[in-house]
Amino acid sequence: MARATAATAASRDALARLMRPRSVAIVGVSGEPRSPGATALGNFERFGYGGDVHLVSRSQAQIKGRACVGAIDELPLGIDLAMLMVPRAAIEDAVAACARRGIAAAIVFAAGFAEAGGAWKAAQERIAATARDAGMALCGPNCLGIMNYADGIPMTFSPQRPAPKPAGPAISIVAQSGGLSAILRTALQAKELPVAFAVSTGNEAVVGLEDYLDYLLDDPATRVMTVFAEQIREPARFLAFADRARDAGKPIVLLHPGTSAAARAAALSHTGALAGDHDVMRALVTRHGVVLADSLDALIDISELMARFDAVPAAGAAVATDSGAFKGMTLDLCEALGLELPTLSPATAATLKAVLPDFVEPSNPLDLTAQAAVDLGLYGRTLAPLLADVRFGCLLVAPIIGTDGTFAAAKTRAILAALAGSAKPAIFALLGDEVPLAEDLSAAIRAAGVPLFRSPERALRALAAVIGHGRTLARAAARQILRQTTAPPPPPERGVLPEHASKTYLAAWGIAVPRGRLAKDAAEAAAIAAAIGYPVALKVQAAALPHKSDVGGVVLDIGDAPALAAAWTGLMDAVMRRRPDIAIEGVLVEAMAPPGVEVIVGARRDPDWGPAVLVGLGGIFAEALGDIRVLAPDLDDAEIEAEIRLLKGAALLDGIRGRPASDVGALVRIVSAVAALVRARPEIREIDLNPVVVLPRGDGALALDALIVTQ
Numbered sequence: 001m002a003r004a005t006a007a008t009a010a011s012r013d014a015l016a017r018l019m020r021p022r023s024v025a026i027v028g029v030s031g032e033p034r035s036p037g038a039t040a041l042g043n044f045e046r047f048g049y050g051g052d053v054h055l056v057s058r059s060q061a062q063i064k065g066r067a068c069v070g071a072i073d074e075l076p077l078g079i080d081l082a083m084l085m086v087p088r089a090a091i092e093d094a095v096a097a098c099a100r101r102g103i104a105a106a107i108v109f110a111a112g113f114a115e116a117g118g119a120w121k122a123a124q125e126r127i128a129a130t131a132r133d134a135g136m137a138l139c140g141p142n143c144l145g146i147m148n149y150a151d152g153i154p155m156t157f158s159p160q161r162p163a164p165k166p167a168g169p170a171i172s173i174v175a176q177s178g179g180l181s182a183i184l185r186t187a188l189q190a191k192e193l194p195v196a197f198a199v200s201t202g203n204e205a206v207v208g209l210e211d212y213l214d215y216l217l218d219d220p221a222t223r224v225m226t227v228f229a230e231q232i233r234e235p236a237r238f239l240a241f242a243d244r245a246r247d248a249g250k251p252i253v254l255l256h257p258g259t260s261a262a263a264r265a266a267a268l269s270h271t272g273a274l275a276g277d278h279d280v281m282r283a284l285v286t287r288h289g290v291v292l293a294d295s296l297d298a299l300i301d302i303s304e305l306m307a308r309f310d311a312v313p314a315a316g317a318a319v320a321t322d323s324g325a326f327k328g329m330t331l332d333l334c335e336a337l338g339l340e341l342p343t344l345s346p347a348t349a350a351t352l353k354a355v356l357p358d359f360v361e362p363s364n365p366l367d368l369t370a371q372a373a374v375d376l377g378l379y380g381r382t383l384a385p386l387l388a389d390v391r392f393g394c395l396l397v398a399p400i401i402g403t404d405g406t407f408a409a410a411k412t413r414a415i416l417a418a419l420a421g422s423a424k425p426a427i428f429a430l431l432g433d434e435v436p437l438a439e440d441l442s443a444a445i446r447a448a449g450v451p452l453f454r455s456p457e458r459a460l461r462a463l464a465a466v467i468g469h470g471r472t473l474a475r476a477a478a479r480q481i482l483r484q485t486t487a488p489p490p491p492p493e494r495g496v497l498p499e500h501a502s503k504t505y506l507a508a509w510g511i512a513v514p515r516g517r518l519a520k521d522a523a524e525a526a527a528i529a530a531a532i533g534y535p536v537a538l539k540v541q542a543a544a545l546p547h548k549s550d551v552g553g554v555v556l557d558i559g560d561a562p563a564l565a566a567a568w569t570g571l572m573d574a575v576m577r578r579r580p581d582i583a584i585e586g587v588l589v590e591a592m593a594p595p596g597v598e599v600i601v602g603a604r605r606d607p608d609w610g611p612a613v614l615v616g617l618g619g620i621f622a623e624a625l626g627d628i629r630v631l632a633p634d635l636d637d638a639e640i641e642a643e644i645r646l647l648k649g650a651a652l653l654d655g656i657r658g659r660p661a662s663d664v665g666a667l668v669r670i671v672s673a674v675a676a677l678v679r680a681r682p683e684i685r686e687i688d689l690n691p692v693v694v695l696p697r698g699d700g701a702l703a704l705d706a707l708i709v710t711q
Helices: 012-019 036-047 088-100 118-133 178-190 209-217 235-248 270-274 277-287 296-308 324-337 346-355 377-388 405-419 439-447 456-478 499-508 522-532 561-578 637-644 650-654 664-680
Strands: 023-027 052-056 066-069 081-084 105-108 137-139 145-148 153-155 170-175 195-200 222-228 252-255 291-293 317-321 394-398 426-429 516-519 536-541 554-558 586-591 597-606 610-617 628-631 684-694 701-703 706-710
Touching (some): 012 105, 012 145, 023 036, 036 052, 081 088, 088 118, 170 296, 195 209, 209 222, 235 277, 277 291, 277 456, 291 296, 291 456, 317 377, 317 456, 377 405, 394 405, 394 456, 499 536, 499 586, 522 536, 522 586, 610 637, 628 637, 664 684, 664 701
Parallel strands (some): 023 081, 081 105, 170 195, 252 291, 317 394
Antiparallel strands (some): 145 153, 145 195, 536 586, 597 610
């Protein structure tokens, strides 16, 4: 069930008053200098907060010359925000008192509620109900609070120092971890990136991640939203919001660690086992324009690039360095990252050839060698053509900076002069992580609007993610909306459809399956085999037996009638010996398929995220090597083929060691048909085609086994 939030229970006004309060009550303040309440008051004083600050203390009449009241019920009506510094046991009464005084919003810092379970989880539910009934925007519990740098409002109990208010659009942080909210804020500010808001959402009893993002989307101070989420509680709402953010040009950079696939281990199909909810999340959020980070470092780095780049590049990168070793390392890393390094255009190659020493060959990456140390003007003569080449969306310069401060300064300024005035994004990534760099040089690089990295590897990883996002945006702009002219019929029954019923349904939707029929006895099986031709396969059929081979229920390559009779007897004996409880519907008699490349195609409807599609190389490639791609269900044929080409074993489809190239187009059509089914029929929970044999080009593809699970 979706959480009833402040935004839905009352209005956006309460959320706005939480984020930008004009009056604040600190509840539970004391005269002890290191107490949370005193620290919060000190923060407001250091930040020069201009709104009204009210103090509630049971033991103090005044603190720092400010009068205190003894209870929340003695506060003026209609205060914007109450910061509750009281113990866990007192929170429920405090929230109820805030509701009586018409306080618009509250922050509950205390921990030990839903995360503690039992009675405390019930207490959180009661607190949330009180807040919702009053239309109160409640942050937390179990949170670090909110830092509003846009207006200079420090709503937290941890000691804070003022930071400059953002002069222009900035980064806003929303994190379900208070510690990571602080770490992200500190890291970004250390890079001299403006931060507008840093929100620690905590348990999200009332106001959740989606509410904060919805507010920040319309906030003029926010340009980039940096998000750490352990759980996205309203996936459909999050995806709809991601579409709006993408269209508004406000990127979301998301780190969402972990997977709960283990919690859903009761998968009936390979698809369900291989495509966990985290994989589905990744496929869908990237489809909707979210930039995914896979580590805390990447979250920081990608956020910096998104904030500093005026436009998101979609074309590949150019790399310039003065280290041959780093050139080789870059080629290896970019191949692993899938970061394209386009070749130089003929015009750029000719221009570089004319200005480079004879022993330097124009290429990408471009190694200027030690000649760049002898002739600093070489940077200007080489970087300008790279920046002008339309094949490149971004330039990364990775120079060696030595320990000589004078030379380092000269080299840095030569590079900055070469980058000046270019509209194309550029990155300055130093070789030598611990080599000192004078503060004035760091400041000069950042003042030029150029991201500064002390690790070229981190820079390349972040750049790969950003360029991937740029291509997602380009595809979204050019995307054709898929329209189904024919609606698929409903599945014939509910629950697990055995193979024969699944194949009959899929064949009616255009998915090719081997010739064959269901036999009720050995004589009927012999007649079917004679009609379709040997060799054939026998497969026992029962709704309660989705994995037939586990009980000896499959016999392959049966070459003639006597072998068929023996196979029928052996199959029935094996199944009855291992599963005497099974109600057998019959045995599927099918023609053996010609050889080809085996793949797995499937779909699953995640209970939170909705439908997604899976394609991968079959057998050990899918299961042992994890060679699968999880896809959004609305990809067009070109996008599906591009994803198939990203499989580790994709070369098998093109034909290797004399084998013919496979009919990839037929595979794409099967994936597209499965996607259309799961989009159109919400009762379908899983589809599993394993294996699909992809035949030589022009011969199509066949689903050799099939399983459909409905709900």
